[in-house]
Amino acid sequence: MKKLWLTILIVVASVAWAGLAIAQDVEIRDDHPGEYVVQEGDTLWDIAGRFLTRPWQWPAIWQANPQIDNPHLIYPGDRLSLVYIDGEPRLLLNANADQRLSPRIRREAITGPVTSVPLSAIEDFLEKPRLVSTAQLAGMPYVVANQDQRYYSAEPSLFYARNLNNYRIGDEVIVTRLNAQFVEYEKDGQRVLRQKRMRNNRGAVPFDERPINPDSDRFLSFFDRGEVVGYQLWEVARAKVLDTGDPATLELIGSEREVGAGDYIMPIDPHIYDLTFFPRPPEFAVPPDAQVIGINGSDFELGHYQVVSLGIGQRDGVEPGHTFSVFHPGDEVRDPFYDGLRGRPQPTGLDGRKVDLPDQYVAQLMVFRAFDDVSYGLIMDGKRGVQTGDRLAHPDRRL
Numbered sequence: 001m002k003k004l005w006l007t008i009l010i011v012v013a014s015v016a017w018a019g020l021a022i023a024q025d026v027e028i029r030d031d032h033p034g035e036y037v038v039q040e041g042d043t044l045w046d047i048a049g050r051f052l053t054r055p056w057q058w059p060a061i062w063q064a065n066p067q068i069d070n071p072h073l074i075y076p077g078d079r080l081s082l083v084y085i086d087g088e089p090r091l092l093l094n095a096n097a098d099q100r101l102s103p104r105i106r107r108e109a110i111t112g113p114v115t116s117v118p119l120s121a122i123e124d125f126l127e128k129p130r131l132v133s134t135a136q137l138a139g140m141p142y143v144v145a146n147q148d149q150r151y152y153s154a155e156p157s158l159f160y161a162r163n164l165n166n167y168r169i170g171d172e173v174i175v176t177r178l179n180a181q182f183v184e185y186e187k188d189g190q191r192v193l194r195q196k197r198m199r200n201n202r203g204a205v206p207f208d209e210r211p212i213n214p215d216s217d218r219f220l221s222f223f224d225r226g227e228v229v230g231y232q233l234w235e236v237a238r239a240k241v242l243d244t245g246d247p248a249t250l251e252l253i254g255s256e257r258e259v260g261a262g263d264y265i266m267p268i269d270p271h272i273y274d275l276t277f278f279p280r281p282p283e284f285a286v287p288p289d290a291q292v293i294g295i296n297g298s299d300f301e302l303g304h305y306q307v308v309s310l311g312i313g314q315r316d317g318v319e320p321g322h323t324f325s326v327f328h329p330g331d332e333v334r335d336p337f338y339d340g341l342r343g344r345p346q347p348t349g350l351d352g353r354k355v356d357l358p359d360q361y362v363a364q365l366m367v368f369r370a371f372d373d374v375s376y377g378l379i380m381d382g383k384r385g386v387q388t389g390d391r392l393a394h395p396d397r398r399l
Helices: 015-021 044-051 055-061 103-109 119-127 134-138
Strands: 007-009 035-037 079-085 088-094 129-133 142-146 158-162 172-187 190-197 227-243 248-255 264-267 272-274 292-295 307-310 323-328 332-334 354-356 360-370 375-382 391-393
Touching: 035 044, 044 055, 044 375, 055 088, 055 360, 055 375, 119 307, 119 360, 119 375, 129 134, 129 172, 134 227, 142 264, 172 248, 227 264, 323 375
Parallel strands: 007 272, 190 292
Antiparallel strands: 035 079, 079 088, 129 227, 142 158, 158 248, 172 190, 172 227, 172 264, 227 248, 292 307, 307 375, 323 360, 323 391, 332 354, 360 375
16 A cells, blocks of 8 residues: 655754743743653653753753763653753753764664654644635545445445546546634624534535524524535545546545545645654734634543644644643523522622632643634643633733
């Protein structure tokens, strides 16, 4: 089976980035270790959490040892210690015998360098999803039938597609499946974007265009719809064009899932991904309507090292590495004592029988991929699960 490999640039811990973050008020944990030996499976965020109350500030305390051939890479087995230089905390990479080896030999002797986040948690979301508008979706080629009219088709097999006018014989393509839609509506005078998973994941026409209710996550009535503004497609296979025409004939050359009628066809668009992901606060004021719009792989909530979709993107200034605190909106409750109760006098100086409770801190997440209006974030740590509708804030905010 033919496989497309991601070209990945792995870079960790840059002194230049550290300079950008020094201005932050770094909080050192009272129970931090004097020295820590990097373990297999560690991430930069995990390591930082042993020393800092706010792990995203890791670049602010990094101090490379000039005696090391390549000071920008941390490997399992390295010893890290917290020291103070000119009164400022610094995380020092201590030299040892292995570190005197060249980076190439060290990479061969032990596993690769520690990354900011675990690649396994985000790899699919770096490679598989494509986001398209409603207009783009309407003009895309799609699978109309499989060889022998089978419900699904797996390699090696042929299938047939329509609207494949811009492709030539021999072209390799991606077969994608519609798995989510993005719905925009207005709530309390603010624009709200929400992701809804598609129930029918193989139809050429979405099964259900009704968006979810912004308050209850249930469907709106037929007459109270928002506007579907885009779709998420997920790569399921690779194919080669054998013959053009209407329909065109294609052959599966690699698949992770079976191909079925209604799947969409897209050109191959190789990416080079930078896994640096230096955690940092956004360089813009977080919009009040910035929310988690979708939780991927669950119907309820997600936790550590799981992926969520955010309703802000490159148009808002979002870039990989931007870190946010996540808050669950506070409930509106009725004050049972507002009118007095069982001899209790009515409180004075208060207006209204209903009270808006404060938002509750949930977790921190870091963006690892950004599109125009949507981005993907990885939950790094937290106190409870992240849900659709949770709000984003500056990473320093905890209350």
